[in-house]
Amino acid sequence: MKYILMMMTAFGVLISQATADEVTDAVKSYRLANEKNIITEYMTLLEMPNVPSVPSDMEKNAAHISAMMERRGIDTMLLEYPDVPPVIYGEYNTLGATKTLMFYAHYDGQPVNADLWSSSPFEPVFRTDFPYRGGQDIAYGDLEYPLDPMIRIFSRSAADDRAPIISMLIALEAMKDAGISPSMNIKFFIEGEEERGSRHVPQIIEKYKNLLQADLWLFCDAPLHQSDKKTVVFGVRGGFSMSVTVYGAARPLHSGHYGNFSPNPNVELAHLITSMRDEDANILIDGFYDQVIMPTEEELAILASQANNDEALKADLAIKRQESPGKRYEETIMMPGLNIRRIETSGETGGVIPTSATLSLRVRTVPDMDAEVIAERIMRHIEKQGYHIIDEDPDVDTLRNNEKVAKVSWSGSYKAIRTSTATPVSQALIKIMNDYTSGDMIVLPTMGGSMPLAYINDALDTNIVILPIANFDNNQHAPNENIKIGNLWDGMEIFANIFAKLGPDL
Numbered sequence: 071m072k073y074i075l076m077m078m079t080a081f082g083v084l085i086s087q088a089t090a091d092e093v094t095d096a097v098k099s100y101r102l103a104n105e106k107n108i109i110t111e112y113m114t115l116l117e118m119p120n121v122p123s124v125p126s127d128m129e130k131n132a133a134h135i136s137a138m139m140e141r142r143g144i145d146t147m148l149l150e151y152p153d154v155p156p157v158i159y160g161e162y163n164t165l166g167a168t169k170t171l172m173f174y175a176h177y178d179g180q181p182v183n184a185d186l187w188s189s190s191p192f193e194p195v196f197r198t199d200f201p202y203r204g205g206q207d208i209a210y211g212d213l214e215y216p217l218d219p220m221i222r223i224f225s226r227s228a229a230d231d232r233a234p235i236i237s238m239l240i241a242l243e244a245m246k247d248a249g250i251s252p253s254m255n256i257k258f259f260i261e262g263e264e265e266r267g268s269r270h271v272p273q274i275i276e277k278y279k280n281l282l283q284a285d286l287w288l289f290c291d292a293p294l295h296q297s298d299k300k301t302v303v304f305g306v307r308g309g310f311s312m313s314v315t316v317y318g319a320a321r322p323l324h325s326g327h328y329g330n331f332s333p334n335p336n337v338e339l340a341h342l343i344t345s346m347r348d349e350d351a352n353i354l355i356d357g358f359y360d361q362v363i364m365p366t367e368e369e370l371a372i373l374a375s376q377a378n379n380d381e382a383l384k385a386d387l388a389i390k391r392q393e394s395p396g397k398r399y400e401e402t403i404m405m406p407g408l409n410i411r412r413i414e415t416s417g418e419t420g421g422v423i424p425t426s427a428t429l430s431l432r433v434r435t436v437p438d439m440d441a442e443v444i445a446e447r448i449m450r451h452i453e454k455q456g457y458h459i460i461d462e463d464p465d466v467d468t469l470r471n472n473e474k475v476a477k478v479s480w481s482g483s484y485k486a487i488r489t490s491t492a493t494p495v496s497q498a499l500i501k502i503m504n505d506y507t508s509g510d511m512i513v514l515p516t517m518g519g520s521m522p523l524a525y526i527n528d529a530l531d532t533n534i535v536i537l538p539i540a541n542f543d544n545n546q547h548a549p550n551e552n553i554k555i556g557n558l559w560d561g562m563e564i565f566a567n568i569f570a571k572l573g574p575d576l
């Protein structure tokens with residue numbers, strides 16, 4: 071595909087004709103004619119606080135989004151579960167369609183600390199760019215249509231994860247307007263608890279299992295690849311957290327009087343860390359990699375065929391050296407990781423040897439690692455370094471009778487999943503995106519972070535693919551979250567292309 075397009079460029083053949091597409095064009099012209107209405111509708115949604123700790127706000131959001139969906143002819147109902155924001159469920163059926171696509175998004179947002187924002191998180195502001203890069207505010211009344219696609223809207227959840235909701239709705243509206251019908255039945259699962267780890271999704275799936283069958287779950291969440299190119303993602307890493315506390319003397323000690331005699335827990339943790347992981351991200355714990363499914367040749371070939379963005383990424387991050395030498399970014403996140411989150415000492419200040427220090431770890435897993443097995447192997451490793459392992463605070467006798475003591479606990483495991491890029495559905499999806507972008511896109515075998523996809527994978531027999539639309543620098547979860555207008559527009563075209571074309575391959 072890429073090759074053919076290059077040829078056409080070389081011979082000056084009409085590119086617009088080669089890449090022109092009925093669906094994309096229909097959405098584009100509909101959007102151009104309706105930009106102001108679309109933006110106005112989105113503003114109204116963005117003005118609604120959506121932090122799950124306020125249940126009445128979540129109910130208002132669910133009702134509001136349901137109404138937005140109903141206006142487009144989607145039949146909706148709320149999937150209720152006690153004390154949890156409801157899931158907005160919807161159906162949009164196509165006459166004669168036999169296959170079903172599930173569109174996943176979430177309507178809850180991360181908590182906000184308004185003091186850290188340049189503007190109020192639920193009073194959306196238009197800006198030409200981030201304020202720190204010289205971005206200027208544009209008053210709502212001064213917006214000129216068609217909008218400059220580089221303008222950003224700053225507001226909590228403008229990207230994560232309300233952007234796919236508005237883009238999907240306008241995509242359906244534009245298709246209807248142009249007489250293009252979806253190539254499948256579409257269902258919707260828009261949850262309100264994602265930012266709290268989708269804790270009740272397993273129970274909700276169990277309760278409503280019959281409704282939730284689909285041939286493909288399309289997870290519309292997360293940012294684009296760091297190159298900001300259109301991206302399709304086929305998996306997520308899993309993970310769990312671990313805490314390791316080691317102990318010094320029973321009381322804080324003057325480091326002049328006792329240094330070189332009484333062990334320092336900070337030093338012990340430093341040695342423990344270097345025994346677990348080297349500077350190149352290799353994990354040195356026995357058996358840690360035993361269950362890892364290594365990247366397939368197919369996946370590596372896909373990566374090799376795509377532009378390498380690593381130098382730009384390193385410049386952006388202001389780092390000269392990378393971990394995992396010789397591997398490109400996308401491959402490094404296909405391997406498990408051991409992240410050292412922090413070391414906290416028992417808090418005494420001054421020239422003191424602390425009484426204890428706690429290491430906070432995050433283990434990132436990949437298929438087919440089992441958190442239970444890995445946690446066990448880490449504990450055996452700690453034991454091999456001479457530690458007596460306990461799970462509660464030690465008494466004085468335990469400290470007197472053991473050279474080294476470590477209190478270890480772990481929690482919060484997410485399983486990793488990775489969908490094959492080689493299945494017919496995956497291939498069809500890649501082709502649609504490839505056609506839409508004229509080959510200028512990124513296929514990611516996995517993203518580095520975690521999402522609750524394993525719940526779906528375990529409970530339902532279906533395929534799972536992640537389709538992000540938000541600009542990579544959207545400040546997801548952070549102050550000054552934002553979406554580029556152009557990403558909303560692109561999202562509409564992407565969803566419409568998938569709705570119109572993927573059906574026969576589902």
Ligand SMILES: [Zn+2]
Pocket residue numbers: 176230231264291292
């Ligand atoms: Zn999200």
